[in-house]
Amino acid sequence: MTPTGTGQSISPRSAKRRRRAKGGVATAMAVAILAVIVGVALLAPVLAPYDPYEVDLSAALQPPGSAHLLGTDMQGRDLLSRIMYGTRLTLLTSLTALVSGSVVGALLGLAAVFFPSSDAVIGRLLDILLSFPAILFGLALGASLGPGLLPVTIALSIATVPEVGRIARAAGLTIARQEYMQSGRAIGLGKTTLFFKYLAWNCMPTIFVFLTLRFGFIILLGAGLNFLGLGAAPPAAELGVLAAEGRNVLAFAPHVATYPSLTIFLLVLSLNVLGDVLRDKLDKRLL
Amino acid sequence: MTLPLLAVDALAVTHHGADGSSVEIIGDVSFSIGAGETLGLVGESGSGKSLTALALMDLLGPNLAATGTILLRDRSLGSLRPRERRRLCGSELAMVFQDPMTALNPVYTVGDQIAEVLLTHRLASRRPARDRAVELLGQVGIPHPSQRVDAYPHQLSGGMRQRVVIAIALAGDPSVLIADEPTTALDVTIQAQILDLLRELSAQRGMGTMLISHDLGAIAEVATQVMVLYAGRVVEHAPVDRLFAEAQHPYTIGLLSSLPKLGGREQRLSTIAGRVPLPGTVRTGCRFADRCPWALTRCRLEAPALTEIASGHRVACLRAPLLAPPSPGMAA
Amino acid sequence: MNSRYPLLSVRDLEKTFPVGTFLRRRPVHAVNGVSFAIASGETLGLVGESGSGKSTIGRMILNLTAPTGGAITFAGADIARLAASGEIYRKVQIIFQDPHSSLHPRLTVRQLLAEPLRLHGGKTGRALESAVERLLDDVGLAPELASRYPHQFSGGQRQRIGIARALACEPELIVCDEPVSALDVSVQAQIINLLKDLQEKRGLSYLFIAHDLAVVRHISHRIAVLYLGEVVESAPSEELFSGARHPYSQALLAAIPRTGAAPGKPKARLRGEPPSPIARPAGCAFRARCSYATDLCGTPPPLRTIGAAHLVACHHVETIAPFAVDRTIGASPRLAALMRAFAAEEDGAST
Numbered sequence: 001m002t003p004t005g006t007g008q009s010i011s012p013r014s015a016k017r018r019r020r021a022k023g024g025v026a027t028a029m030a031v032a033i034l035a036v037i038v039g040v041a042l043l044a045p046v047l048a049p050y051d052p053y054e055v056d057l058s059a060a061l062q063p064p065g066s067a068h069l070l071g072t073d074m075q076g077r078d079l080l081s082r083i084m085y086g087t088r089l090t091l092l093t094s095l096t097a098l099v100s101g102s103v104v105g106a107l108l109g110l111a112a113v114f115f116p117s118s119d120a121v122i123g124r125l126l127d128i129l130l131s132f133p134a135i136l137f138g139l140a141l142g143a144s145l146g147p148g149l150l151p152v153t154i155a156l157s158i159a160t161v162p163e164v165g166r167i168a169r170a171a172g173l174t175i176a177r178q179e180y181m182q183s184g185r186a187i188g189l190g191k192t193t194l195f196f197k198y199l200a201w202n203c204m205p206t207i208f209v210f211l212t213l214r215f216g217f218i219i220l221l222g223a224g225l226n227f228l229g230l231g232a233a234p235p236a237a238e239l240g241v242l243a244a245e246g247r248n249v250l251a252f253a254p255h256v257a258t259y260p261s262l263t264i265f266l267l268v269l270s271l272n273v274l275g276d277v278l279r280d281k282l283d284k285r286l287l
Numbered sequence: 288m289t290l291p292l293l294a295v296d297a298l299a300v301t302h303h304g305a306d307g308s309s310v311e312i313i314g315d316v317s318f319s320i321g322a323g324e325t326l327g328l329v330g331e332s333g334s335g336k337s338l339t340a341l342a343l344m345d346l347l348g349p350n351l352a353a354t355g356t357i358l359l360r361d362r363s364l365g366s367l368r369p370r371e372r373r374r375l376c377g378s379e380l381a382m383v384f385q386d387p388m389t390a391l392n393p394v395y396t397v398g399d400q401i402a403e404v405l406l407t408h409r410l411a412s413r414r415p416a417r418d419r420a421v422e423l424l425g426q427v428g429i430p431h432p433s434q435r436v437d438a439y440p441h442q443l444s445g446g447m448r449q450r451v452v453i454a455i456a457l458a459g460d461p462s463v464l465i466a467d468e469p470t471t472a473l474d475v476t477i478q479a480q481i482l483d484l485l486r487e488l489s490a491q492r493g494m495g496t497m498l499i500s501h502d503l504g505a506i507a508e509v510a511t512q513v514m515v516l517y518a519g520r521v522v523e524h525a526p527v528d529r530l531f532a533e534a535q536h537p538y539t540i541g542l543l544s545s546l547p548k549l550g551g552r553e554q555r556l557s558t559i560a561g562r563v564p565l566p567g568t569v570r571t572g573c574r575f576a577d578r579c580p581w582a583l584t585r586c587r588l589e590a591p592a593l594t595e596i597a598s599g600h601r602v603a604c605l606r607a608p609l610l611a612p613p614s615p616g617m618a619a
Numbered sequence: 620m621n622s623r624y625p626l627l628s629v630r631d632l633e634k635t636f637p638v639g640t641f642l643r644r645r646p647v648h649a650v651n652g653v654s655f656a657i658a659s660g661e662t663l664g665l666v667g668e669s670g671s672g673k674s675t676i677g678r679m680i681l682n683l684t685a686p687t688g689g690a691i692t693f694a695g696a697d698i699a700r701l702a703a704s705g706e707i708y709r710k711v712q713i714i715f716q717d718p719h720s721s722l723h724p725r726l727t728v729r730q731l732l733a734e735p736l737r738l739h740g741g742k743t744g745r746a747l748e749s750a751v752e753r754l755l756d757d758v759g760l761a762p763e764l765a766s767r768y769p770h771q772f773s774g775g776q777r778q779r780i781g782i783a784r785a786l787a788c789e790p791e792l793i794v795c796d797e798p799v800s801a802l803d804v805s806v807q808a809q810i811i812n813l814l815k816d817l818q819e820k821r822g823l824s825y826l827f828i829a830h831d832l833a834v835v836r837h838i839s840h841r842i843a844v845l846y847l848g849e850v851v852e853s854a855p856s857e858e859l860f861s862g863a864r865h866p867y868s869q870a871l872l873a874a875i876p877r878t879g880a881a882p883g884k885p886k887a888r889l890r891g892e893p894p895s896p897i898a899r900p901a902g903c904a905f906r907a908r909c910s911y912a913t914d915l916c917g918t919p920p921p922l923r924t925i926g927a928a929h930l931v932a933c934h935h936v937e938t939i940a941p942f943a944v945d946r947t948i949g950a951s952p953r954l955a956a957l958m959r960a961f962a963a964e965e966d967g968a969s970t
Contacts, residue, residue: 178720178721179715179716179717179720179721180720180721180722180723180724182678182683182713182715182721183713183715183721183722183723183781183784184723184734185683186681186683186708186712186713186785187708187712187734187735187738187784187787187788188705188707188708188709188735188738188739188788189734189738197723198723201725202723202724202725331803331804331805331806332774332803444892444895445669446892447892474668474669474830474893475668475830475831475832475871475874475875476668476870476871476874476888476889476892477668477892478874478876479873479874479876479888479889480888480889480890482876483888501803501804502804502876503804504875504876504877505876507876507877508876508877532951532954533951533953533954534954534957537961540954540957540958540961541805541961542804542805543954543958544958544959544961544962545804545805545807545808546804546808546833547808547811547833547834547836547837548833548837555812555815556807556808556811556812556837557808557958557961557962558805558808558809558812559805562773580960580961580964581964609957
């Protein structure tokens, strides 16, 4: 059979297949990069060739070479080891912030749906949180608690709450309109079951996809706060701090700033690619 | 006899999977619609009735390809370039969709949406377009059309919105109008009004209409000829009076008997056991054989051809015409 | 059960929603003084177009929506009180219209049915498992399907699962909210037969809400016609179809598309559309569309008894001729015989 009769002869098949194949390669690469980065970060104590805090001023600012794969920094510390430990710290703070912030955000957003009388109050609260730049929070917290990883984590967590809250509320409103919510109520299920098993569970895919997309942003924001010196202070190995240290020697030892930045870049990019793929898979659930 | 407005011959739609497989979803659909005629296309979900309409309108999704000949008046749609074909669809060949809520753009007034069709097809310039929109709204029975022309879709009721959708379809002065379940989303009394409107428009304008519906009642009210689709094949095609009085295909008979009757009360409704086979699962024989009380061994081996058993009455059944009840002991 | 009470009794039921801006908020009646009763084992059909309040009434009976006035009693006990103790859900259940959205998509059929069984029957373990199987069998589904998810079923099968879930609570009354309007014709027939069989076996009562009069007539013993939140006519279903008296009921009956009726024949049609409850006319709500309307209709017509169980709310009921649905069926004797043969054959196959 030849698809010519009705003018549909341009075969849409090959184009679509090509597109899918291209998407497949990008996804596979993103997964691979992410797996390597996370794996290395987890196994940093085993894999790292040097102690990330061991100062050797005689070996300062060596370019990448056989002794130090990615070279050394101003104080002769092995950059590769520092990046391994730094990624670990960065992932740890971002993930802690993301999980804590999204739990609070999702509960708030879904509560606004489930208890309509609370909608106005929660809605305003989320709006207020949304109107504060996270950087400002970090600055304020840093000023009151002193610099450290805790204020950065709290700031990142708070930055996550309103966005997740709004996504959860939107997803929840869609789910609440479904007849199975009424069906559960008609069976006589308790409020807790209805909230978690019926409402929250069905909103999870939407929230999860959003979080995947958001993770990259949180990493970037955390690295930014640390870069500005609001978070982990030197000599702590954290990707943002490492990039900040390299800034001073950018002119004659560009590798010190480049490699940490590149790690952040790859991490965020692959997370975003992955998030996009997940969203496409579930996009009928998204508004 | 004059040339039919729309003539379709051996229309088929095939799905090409990403893995190189291809499955024919509808096949061998042929019919013609003359001026003032309404073809009713009946079938349950999965019968391919909406796909037939989409294939005519060139609106098939990716992975779907249509074959066959479509003649609109004297032009073969298949030989047109995509751009010409697009221009034809929406003017010469227009379509009304099921859900009037989503078929209209919520941010434009109904007048703007009618005018847009007129301007796109260069049927009027901006100022006369508005007058024409008012005129069309009046033709589809919208009261106070000169005020309603500035209304937004959400300000209108469901029935009024469906009238607007019909007015938009009429803007291009189509020779054939395809209506895909136009009354399914509407209330009973409004359904009747819309069906009346479609019948009147078809008669007044000498327009051909194709009415797609799962509702045999709606088809009976409006259609002049009826085509019954089952699993992507035409199983029966007859003038409306003849179909509802002398249906011959077992599927049509089953469908008619599963309708609750208005006269006479019966204890149980008749049903058709089993399910519609998925496309590509029936390779030999008749697609209805598994659910057919009259099926013979032959029916599972040999695909029945659509044969004319009376003037204009075509049936795809090896046992047609079914003269008598099938087996003895059927006195019930 | 106390036989002095009907199973369900609804009296002067009202539901108002506030509309308008903050300063000019006023109530709108979605349901306005509706009364009816359902006896044990009886089916009451509730017919009306969108905006008639029929679904709202169904939901108020399960207390999914709280009424703003009137009383609903189940076997003599107040529904609100039964709802507070959760008892209502063991007596009244609901089947929803949309089989695609009325089942939790991430629970298997087994989990869907186990929820009410555990909650109301206190069943666990082996007893729970066999109860699930029995329910599936009751609604005509194979027990092997229990581990599947709703999206793996067709619309008709999903509606069966919805019915099984309602049955799991062992209710005495089931509110059927347009249970077949989303289904194909041949599947509709299967579901209606199932509902009738269950009624026979379990002595269930139904409140059957629908807009399709042919379906309602087939399953209901009595039918109440709603217009803008008010009952305009209520009668035994045979009587409604052979002698409808309210102009709106007559128009509804006349609007049913018929197979076998001569096409192209002009018919009396109801003009206009139902006004929205927000702009409800004073007096008889139907008078703007009614060809019999006079000045008298400016006052609300009371619901009057005109026959044994036949109530009509119309000032002019005496002057309006009863309307009977034209019973002629176009099928030739030969087609009628074929249809009977088809039905007999299918029946033989299913039993």
